[in-house]
Amino acid sequence: MSKGAATRQAVLAEATEVASRLGLGGLTIGSLAARLDMSKSGLFAHFRSKEALHLQVLGYAKDAFTAEVVRPALRAPRGEARMRALFENWMNSVNVAAACLFVSASTEFDDQPGPVRDQLVADHRDLSDAIAQIFRTGIAEGQFDEAADPERFAHDLHSVMLGAFHARRLLNDPRTETWTRQAFEALLDAARPKPD
Amino acid sequence: MSKGAATRQAVLAEATEVASRLGLGGLTIGSLAARLDMSKSGLFAHFRSKEALHLQVLGYAKDAFTAEVVRPALRAPRGEARMRALFENWMNSVNVAAACLFVSASTEFDDQPGPVRDQLVADHRDLSDAIAQIFRTGIAEGQFDEAADPERFAHDLHSVMLGAFHARRLLNDPRTETWTRQAFEALLDAARPKPD
DNA sequence: GCTGAAGGCGAACGACCGTGCTATCAATGC
DNA sequence: GCATTGATAGCACGGTCGTTCGCCTTCAGC
Helix, strand or coil, X not given: CCHXXXXXXXXXXXXXXXXXXXXXXXXXXXXXXXXXXXXXXXXHCCCCCHHHHHHHHHHHHHHHHHHHHHHHHCCCCCCHHHHHHHHHHHHCCCCCHHHHHHHHHHHHXXXXXXXXXXXXHHHHHHHHHHHHHHHHHHHHCCCCCCCCCHHHHHHHHHHHHHHHHHHHHHHCCCCHHHHHHHHHHHHHHHHCCCCC | CCHHHHHHHHHHHHHHHHHHHHCCCCCCHXXXXXXXXXXXXXXXXXXXXXXXXXXXXXXXXXXXXXXXXXXXXXXXXXXXXXXXXXXXHHHCCCXXXXXHHHHHHHHHCCCCCCHHHHHHHHHHHHXXXXXXXXXXXXXXXXXXXXXXXXXXXXXXXXXXXXXXXXXXXXXXXXXXXXXXXXXXXXXXXXXXXXXX
């Protein structure tokens, strides 16, 4: 990796950290440069606009989230076990910057049209598709109901995780983990094949 | 209402609108003044700091949310009917500024300690308590299981609504309403008394 | 109708914003 | 080992930020 690419990665890592706490809007080039002991202009040269920085931060965060949450889960046996693995990884990412960033950026930009919002929508679709696909392997294995809607399951799971992030990060409620696990189990139960 | 109080209300209404789209952090005194055809200093005089403005916007939004969503629901018969009324009102508030503001402000400030965050936590507790209380009336009516945890129900319902706001506002997914209704019904079903 | 208070304006402040330009320094390719 | 490219710094620009201050106008109480 060339020197330029190395610093760029360092910048993106730090930017992801900051943005996960202050939001993308709270991310400023000046303070980011100060944190990395760089000059504003030196840092800025890597990204030719702030919007480009936003987009690249999103890309970096997506890679991190995929590496931390999604990819390890795909090594679990297909079907329910894989879904459980995804859930566990996701739960454990409540304090991982990349995961928080998507939650905050999504609500931050849901009303601000532009490339950043478009990217967020695309990223959500990707995640949602991944969940739905795992669900489908569960149907194929006979663990989930054929009549169940994989995309609806993805939506429901996402809701549960949004609730978990909210309760854990804003409220700091210790019951969060228990409740979230129970909600996840309820989702699985509801998706099981009906005996009749 | 004195003149000062009247303009203050107008400012808060507009500020709530703007903050629901740009977040509290995106709310600037200059642009807010321009929208209201006021001078920056004239507007600023009503609130002696930006943080005070934030707090008062939160107060205004809470009143609006209570008036729009919670209070009307309390007129429905106690128990399940009341819970359904709350849910309906809440669903219909997806495009109401006050409701969106709480969603966005909560994720925006979940990592920024201070009075604003404290207020958000308190407001969430109030809402959560209200939901739990309605649930308890449902237990008393025999519609919900005595063994069910009202606070957990409140958390679950909140998760469902977070998912609804996300899917509706960011993704603009038309299936949102159906899915959200189904999720709510699933929550009710799970809370019903067990036959054994 | 006068007087005191309150509401609102304009200008200005220092700080910081994103963004250029130019110069310097280090790394890279031959 | 030299030339070229790429990475970074310094400085400056026009704007906007939150905030302060002094002045003017409008209102309320008597």
